[in-house]
Amino acid sequence: MPGASATPTALCVDDLRKAYPRRGREPLLAVDGVGFAAEPGQVVGLLGPNGAGKTTTIKMVCGLVRPDAGTIEVCGVDARRRPRDATRRLAAVLEGNRNLYWRLTARENLLYFMGNRGRSPRAVAPAADALLERFDLADKRDALVADLSRGMQQKLAIAVAVLAGTQVLLLDEPTLGLDVQTGDEVRRLVRELAADGRTVLLSSHDMAVVQDVCERVVVIAHGRLVADERVETLMRLFATRAYDARLGAPLTPAQAADLRRAFPLVSVSDDGLHVRVDLERGDDVYRFIDVLRRERTPMESLDRVAVRFEEVFRHLVNGDGPARGAWPADAAGAVREEVSRVG
Amino acid sequence: MWANVLRANVGKVLIEMRRYLPNTVSLVITFYVIFLAMFLGITVVGDPEAADTNVRFLLVGNAVWFLLLVGINSIGWEITTEATRGTLEQLHMSPVSPRWILLARLVGHIGAHLVIVVLMLTASMATVGTWLAVDLPLIVAVLLPMLLGVTGLAFAVAGLAIVYKQIQAMLQVSQFVFLGMAFVPLSVAPWLELAPIVKGVDMLRASLVHGVGFADLGAADWLSLVANGAAYFALGLLAYGAAERRAIARGLLGRY
Numbered sequence: 001m002p003g004a005s006a007t008p009t010a011l012c013v014d015d016l017r018k019a020y021p022r023r024g025r026e027p028l029l030a031v032d033g034v035g036f037a038a039e040p041g042q043v044v045g046l047l048g049p050n051g052a053g054k055t056t057t058i059k060m061v062c063g064l065v066r067p068d069a070g071t072i073e074v075c076g077v078d079a080r081r082r083p084r085d086a087t088r089r090l091a092a093v094l095e096g097n098r099n100l101y102w103r104l105t106a107r108e109n110l111l112y113f114m115g116n117r118g119r120s121p122r123a124v125a126p127a128a129d130a131l132l133e134r135f136d137l138a139d140k141r142d143a144l145v146a147d148l149s150r151g152m153q154q155k156l157a158i159a160v161a162v163l164a165g166t167q168v169l170l171l172d173e174p175t176l177g178l179d180v181q182t183g184d185e186v187r188r189l190v191r192e193l194a195a196d197g198r199t200v201l202l203s204s205h206d207m208a209v210v211q212d213v214c215e216r217v218v219v220i221a222h223g224r225l226v227a228d229e230r231v232e233t234l235m236r237l238f239a240t241r242a243y244d245a246r247l248g249a250p251l252t253p254a255q256a257a258d259l260r261r262a263f264p265l266v267s268v269s270d271d272g273l274h275v276r277v278d279l280e281r282g283d284d285v286y287r288f289i290d291v292l293r294r295e296r297t298p299m300e301s302l303d304r305v306a307v308r309f310e311e312v313f314r315h316l317v318n319g320d321g322p323a324r325g326a327w328p329a330d331a332a333g334a335v336r337e338e339v340s341r342v343g
Numbered sequence: 344m345w346a347n348v349l350r351a352n353v354g355k356v357l358i359e360m361r362r363y364l365p366n367t368v369s370l371v372i373t374f375y376v377i378f379l380a381m382f383l384g385i386t387v388v389g390d391p392e393a394a395d396t397n398v399r400f401l402l403v404g405n406a407v408w409f410l411l412l413v414g415i416n417s418i419g420w421e422i423t424t425e426a427t428r429g430t431l432e433q434l435h436m437s438p439v440s441p442r443w444i445l446l447a448r449l450v451g452h453i454g455a456h457l458v459i460v461v462l463m464l465t466a467s468m469a470t471v472g473t474w475l476a477v478d479l480p481l482i483v484a485v486l487l488p489m490l491l492g493v494t495g496l497a498f499a500v501a502g503l504a505i506v507y508k509q510i511q512a513m514l515q516v517s518q519f520v521f522l523g524m525a526f527v528p529l530s531v532a533p534w535l536e537l538a539p540i541v542k543g544v545d546m547l548r549a550s551l552v553h554g555v556g557f558a559d560l561g562a563a564d565w566l567s568l569v570a571n572g573a574a575y576f577a578l579g580l581l582a583y584g585a586a587e588r589r590a591i592a593r594g595l596l597g598r599y
Binding site for chain 2: 018020021056059062063064065066084085087088090091092094095098099100101102103104108111112113114115116117118119120121144160
């Protein structure tokens with residue numbers, strides 16, 4: 001996978017493995033064969049339940065944890081062989097507001113971290129000031145980080161990473177603990193970064209954020225890759241064929257019984273005015289309407305039940321396929337197969 | 344590149360010293376009070392015949408002790424704090440090796456505290472009315488290799504802090520080890536010449552207390568001083584490198 005194309009992929013991770021040694025016990029297998037790639041201008045979500053191996057994966061990409069096996073390429077640079085060259089091409093916000101020096105001001109933090117990248121304060125100051133402006137922090141430039149709100153600290157941490165000017169940005173839980181407004185601002189910033197051509201690998205438990213800003217998601221569970229697909233593809237894959245019908249008159253007991261016989265997945269509300277039915281095959285909809293027509297039951301609306309990304313995620317990490325059956329051992333492969341089947 | 348790293352870190356040390364001014368001031372006051380207490384001990388219960396030499400001895404010892412503590416231990420405290428804050432990982436994500444960043448910090452710490460030591464020493468000398476014979480070129484010549492050893496020890500402490508984090512108890516105990524290094528003369532324990540820094544302290548004391556000059560120090564003294572400083576600097580770097588590799592292998596750089 002790495003180095004396959006002429007223009008290097010922004011981030012290419014292949015067959016990463018990491019086991020943490022434990023005294024007197026078997027090593028803890030944190031990441032087992034994870035691989036994915038991200039192109040310039042893409043926001044890729046890295047998802048998984050707690051303990052799935054997301055943070056270890058991100059830290060291996062950042063060079064903070066040494067993988068036992070596998071390859072990591074950042075803009076074509078082998079991060080395992082040339083870690084310093086790779087870090088020149090990526091920046092990360094790993095613990096949000098904890099990535100800053102609280103006794104330095106917002107501007108001092110920006111200049112300090114750039115100093116550690118070998119940049120002179122004079123050269124970087126105009127860009128730092130512009131970023132503070134862009135991140136709505138201009139009036140806080142001389143405020144101590146300790147005195148900023150959590151949201152401001154979070155934005156500043158992202159600004160530090162952005163100022164590094166790297167192609168790849170890794171954001172671990174960038175909206176954690178933020179109020180709605182600041183969360184929206186962070187989402188906007190992430191979208192802007194992608195529009196600038198940056199590659200963002202974003203880890204989050206907030207599915208709304210992921211669905212909103214990520215083009216693709218990489219899902220990890222128990223250290224293994226479960227899915228690596230476009231968000232919309234997964235949504236389509238898991239989209240149910242369930243419909244909500246609102247009726248103008250209640251169903252008769254005989255109609256309800258017929259529906260239950262014809263459709264295994266059907267539920268009727270107590271007042272008989274609402275029906276949720278799974279119309280899996282193409283002609284199911286006609287059979288459903290036939291049952292209503294028999295008693296001339298008027299139908300006011302028929303809406304497809306929208307699947308939420310959270311449900312998709314839950315199915316993926318629980319090992320359920322779209323047909324509610326368990327995935328085989330190669331979950332990611334099975335998802336790919338299912339995606340090509342569904343089209 | 345290195346100049347910018349140095350500038351950023353020295354600047355950070357100075358800014359934080361200013362922002363944590365009460366902490367810096369209380370540290371200086373504590374050492375000054377300890378000095379006064381020891382001085383009182385010498386004048387009240389000590390041998391009046393040797394009082395003058397003992398006071399000079401105390402002046403040098405106290406200043407060196409202060410320098411050792413802030414130079415070596417401060418980096419240990421700082422690493423443990425940074426691991427808790429999450430900034431330690433950021434430092435390791437810099438294209439510049441963390442060793443250079445740490446070295447730049449140490450230069451800032453030791454440089455800033457050298458200034459404080461000079462001021463404190465001057466205040467102490469003024470208090471007791473005893474003035475040391477300051478041969479500046481000699482002192483600088485001794486300090487440089489000696490501080491190289493201090494830097495090595497600081498790297499070793501930083502390495503321990505990266506891997507074990509909870510080294511506060513060790514840092515607290517180490518102040519008494521530094522006390523011994525600063526005050527025990529080589530004439531009493533010649534084997535301490537192999538220990539870090541002690542040879543340098545002994546030469547400083549010879550110059551400042553007994554007025555020994557360049558001409559009075561032999562090649563063996565200088566060789567021992569430089570070899571000692573270089574050896575402990577190299578050992579410290581090796582220890583830090585090993586600790587860093589272990590931390591990266593086990594994922595210990597993050598918060599704990």
